[in-house]
Amino acid sequence: MKISRSNEFLVLAAILLAGFLSVYALSDRLAEAKPQLPETYEDEDLSLQGEKLKGFAFGFEGLIADWYWMRSLQYIGEKFIKASDRTISLDDLKPLNPRLLYPLLDNASTLDPQFMAVYAYGATVLPAIDAEEAIAIAKKGIENNPDEWRLYHYLGFIYWRLERYEEAAETYEKGSKVEGAAPFMTLMAARMRGDAGSLDTARAIYRQVYEEARDSQTKENARLRLLQMDFFEESEVIRRALEEFKERNGRCAVKWQEVTPLLASKSLPSGRDLRVDPDGNLVDPSDAPYLLTDSEGRCDVTLDRDKTKIPIK
């Protein structure tokens, strides 16, 4: 079949026009009709076990461990982003259903048993998900690195959070005997036996976690915990001032300016000062204004859930 040159172009132009118009319509329809991966996809069970991967990774075990480590951080991060419309307590992350965090950290620490950040992260985050998994990963760290005193601190910290003070004391004591262990370990071993539930002990532990943390997330968690300790300390003093105000005036204070003169005479056990913002409102350790509450005649102070950065139980 012979087609002249000019007709050939016309035919081609017609094909291209009709073709691309169809492609335009089809492409968007197909994109809309394509079945999507379910939201739970990120919770698919892991395909590979770190233990079995060892020796088959062409020497890239460290690299794969890094991948699992980064994946575990992203995994928790994504869970928080998806739950941003809900209030999630740092003490209980179970509502996020982060069931893959332990296998991810376990794989990372199996492929690289000296990966300290994994153990530190596991010790601070896993207790809020599954305490036994947290203990398991810390114990695994000690088994793999018996000369690393920080791992005893992580395990002792988990026991302390679980209020298993005797086990915490034993762990801190063992850790204090490791060469090069910080003096803090001996101090903690003693405190766990006498003063484990005090605010000072909690503050000392979180300060140590903060100073030892090598990754930003663990550091940030510890910083928030320290702010929480400051809040506990402040709230005790403020509550006493609010009670005093009620005794004198027969009612609860309705604005901070009413209580400020009373608070000025109070001091915090740690030596810090209470702070007010330019509007005269008392602010919490994260600089968000405190809220005054009056619940059936009981005057109290609370954190502003929408503004504060302090973890709320």
Place this chain on the structure above:
Amino acid sequence: MLRNIFAIARNTFREAVRDRVLYNLVVFVLLIIGCAVFLGDLTAGNEDRTVTNIGLSAMLLFGVFLAIFVGVSLVSKEIEKRTLYTIFSKPIGRGEFIVGKYLGLCLTLLINVAIMGAGISAALVYVGASSLAVSVWGAILLIYLELTIVTGVAILFSSFSTPALSALLAFLVWVIGHFSSSLRDLAEGLGSDAARWVFGFIYYVFPNLSHYEFVTLAARGEVPPASYIGGAALYAIVFNAILLAITIVIFRRRNLK
């Protein structure tokens, strides 16, 4: 006209078989058997998922390399060996030649994909995932449709360029084809009109191969709905018609002396 096209297609298929193109199947089958037998211990009880992922991904990669490397040499080999002149001394048009060559390679790919698919199904049955062994065929069909488009792209480039450059360009189109959808979404987020136009243009003018991405879903046991397969097939037919029309026009103007 149809007789000429089918004769060329049949000969292209025979030539591919003679060139031992189907030998890649041996490598593929060994890979799949290896996965099924040895990965059972390595995976955390997810052998079926791993076999499906590796099998379908390997099928796509083997298929793309086959489509590109055989596709770009279809025309150049005929010119190099001077067999093209023998063909054109007969009452065969250049358009018929191109369409015949294209269909011949598509037939080769069909046989390849079918055998590879049977291999994956057998491996899945071996690891005890009989239902997946059946459900993966939806994804396999989509892979085949994608390969027909890649073949069209390879033949288009080979009609005016050297085999090496054609292979490179065809591979780049394959990569862009898989990224175009994500790039368009990215451009939407950038808020730049220029980026939106450029990536929108790429999205519609380049073959959008993300329509054929179904491996991850298939590994979960998902089956593409018949209407979706129908739409994807229609998209492939339309795009291949565009590619072949351009190829024929370019090839008709090419000086073969």
